[in-house]
Amino acid sequence: MRRVVVTGVGCISALGRDSAGFWQSLCEGRSGIAPLCRDVDSERLGAGDHPWIGAAVQGFDPASHFDERRRAVLDLFSQFALVAAREAVGRSGLELAGARRERTAVVFGTSVGGDQSRDDASYQGYGEKRRTPPLTILRTMTNAATSHLSIEFGATGPSYTVSDACASSTHAAGLAFQLIRHGLADAAITGGSETLPSTGLLKGWEAMRVMAPDTCRPFARTRKGIVLGEGAGVLVLETLSSARRRGAPILAEVIGYGASSDAGDLVVPSARGIGAALREALRDARVAPEGVDYINAHGTGTRLNDVTETRAIQEVFRDAARRLSISATKSMHGHAIGATGALELIATIQAVRHGVVPPTINYDEPDPECDLDYTPNQARERPLEIALSSSFGFGGVNGVLAVRRFQ
Amino acid sequence: MINEDAIFQTVVRALAAPAGQATPEATLLSLGVSSMDLLNSIFVIESELGINLLAGDADLDDFQTVGDTVRIVRQMLERAAVAS
Numbered sequence: 001m002r003r004v005v006v007t008g009v010g011c012i013s014a015l016g017r018d019s020a021g022f023w024q025s026l027c028e029g030r031s032g033i034a035p036l037c038r039d040v041d042s043e044r045l046g047a048g049d050h051p052w053i054g055a056a057v058q059g060f061d062p063a064s065h066f067d068e069r070r071r072a073v074l075d076l077f078s079q080f081a082l083v084a085a086r087e088a089v090g091r092s093g094l095e096l097a098g099a100r101r102e103r104t105a106v107v108f109g110t111s112v113g114g115d116q117s118r119d120d121a122s123y124q125g126y127g128e129k130r131r132t133p134p135l136t137i138l139r140t141m142t143n144a145a146t147s148h149l150s151i152e153f154g155a156t157g158p159s160y161t162v163s164d165a166c167a168s169s170t171h172a173a174g175l176a177f178q179l180i181r182h183g184l185a186d187a188a189i190t191g192g193s194e195t196l197p198s199t200g201l202l203k204g205w206e207a208m209r210v211m212a213p214d215t216c217r218p219f220a221r222t223r224k225g226i227v228l229g230e231g232a233g234v235l236v237l238e239t240l241s242s243a244r245r246r247g248a249p250i251l252a253e254v255i256g257y258g259a260s261s262d263a264g265d266l267v268v269p270s271a272r273g274i275g276a277a278l279r280e281a282l283r284d285a286r287v288a289p290e291g292v293d294y295i296n297a298h299g300t301g302t303r304l305n306d307v308t309e310t311r312a313i314q315e316v317f318r319d320a321a322r323r324l325s326i327s328a329t330k331s332m333h334g335h336a337i338g339a340t341g342a343l344e345l346i347a348t349i350q351a352v353r354h355g356v357v358p359p360t361i362n363y364d365e366p367d368p369e370c371d372l373d374y375t376p377n378q379a380r381e382r383p384l385e386i387a388l389s390s391s392f393g394f395g396g397v398n399g400v401l402a403v404r405r406f407q
Numbered sequence: 408m409i410n411e412d413a414i415f416q417t418v419v420r421a422l423a424a425p426a427g428q429a430t431p432e433a434t435l436l437s438l439g440v441s442s443m444d445l446l447n448s449i450f451v452i453e454s455e456l457g458i459n460l461l462a463g464d465a466d467l468d469d470f471q472t473v474g475d476t477v478r479i480v481r482q483m484l485e486r487a488a489v490a491s
Binding site: 067068069072073131133134135138 | 423439440443444446447449450453454
């Protein structure tokens with residue numbers, strides 16, 4: 001089997017519009033969570049009728065990235081994907097020409113795709129009785145970002161869109177890893193993108209009663225739920241030999257991927273299902289539980305997720321669970337749903353590169369049922385060799401990626 | 408009735424054509440207008456001028472140049488004026 005390395009990362013999130021700003025904010029324990037102030041919500045619901053908080057990308061100007069024609073066909077989720085991908089591919093130095101184009105895949109995750117464009121079309125049609133813009137389908141389709149990535153960079157290898165709720169981009173990166181490792185591609189542009197939900201879907205999230213009213217406090221006794229976020233995380237994966245041949249920067253090695261399905265409840269997580277994905281990632285990476293130093297947890301801040309995830313980690317790692325560093329970076333960048341796995345994988349890679357565990361912020365009171373080391377409130381320096389990034393989604397879908405510091 | 412120059416300006420704006428290149432003779436291809444861009448441009452023109460391109464007015468293939476586009480829009484405006 002071929003070794004697979006990460007040669008470039010790029011991201012845009014509530015913590016900044018590039019990967020350097022993202023990592024710096026994580027190390028400083030800075031929160032991107034704030035009241036949502038979107039004109040569209042006031043327009044559609046009435047002023048004052050949207051008491052939502054979220055982790056929104058700040059200061060993003062589409063016109064500074066895309067010309068007018070391009071913007072017409074790009075929903076914000078595709079724009080985020082392209083901006084993050086430009087950074088990742090630029091940092092990687094990957095140039096797609098000749099045979100390399102055919103050997104480069106795009107595997108990209110999103111949960112709902114062009115949600116804002118879909119909401120706009122519905123509002124225009126049902127609410128305002130106006131005509132629907134002709135590019136609506138092209139903006140909303142779930143594979144739009146994937147296709148725009150392949151077009152932008154000229155990647156003519158296979159392209160796949162993975163839509164698995166909160167595990168979308170972890171599964172996407174896992175599948176990209178497998179494509180390369182098993183020789184179906186030599187390189188891949190992978191990750192995920194998501195925007196904050198449209199007004200209509202925000203009402204749906206609200207109706208599920210899983211949203212925290214104030215902030216996100218993963219693993220703390222006081223936790224009250226998730227805080228939605230948005231953004232994109234993109235990674236360039238390629239074979240180690242290809243990266244060495246072209247002198248590319250090697251940020252980390254991807255060494256394992258585990259996936260499982262709860263096959264139980266759509267919402268209630270299962271320690272058995274989560275444990276199966278963790279075990280499979282370790283088996284795939286040929287790493288014993290004692291070999292893992294850090295887990296970037298799914299850590300949503302809901303009562304059920306955090307206690308179930310803790311239980312699964314305890315069952316899989318047993319005595320080794322005590323020496324693990326764990327953090328839930330959603331406390332800072334929010335839960336970016338289909339993009340969250342990619343953002344957290346980037347955080348995990350930066351953690352092993354720099355030997356710094358990002359914190360779980362807003363950790364104000366320990367929960368007796370969540371009794372592991374969640375790196376409360378402050379980043380911690382610690383040599384990290386192997387780390388995991390976990391994502392678990394509605395529907396009972398679980399994905400775990402294992403990375404190793406590259407020397 | 409909107410004059411010829413105003414129609415031309417509306418068309419050029421809707422096509423998002425590069426400044427100075429959108430002459431009546433310029434082909435949409437040379438301006439980088441894809442079929443997808445054209446679809447969106449027609450929608451913008453229709454919304455701005457309050458007209459509708461009906462089946463039988465023109466096929467997308469009829470929109471070869473900026474001048475073609477202006478001509479088709481003028482015909483649509485004339486039909487709308489007669490109807491009102």
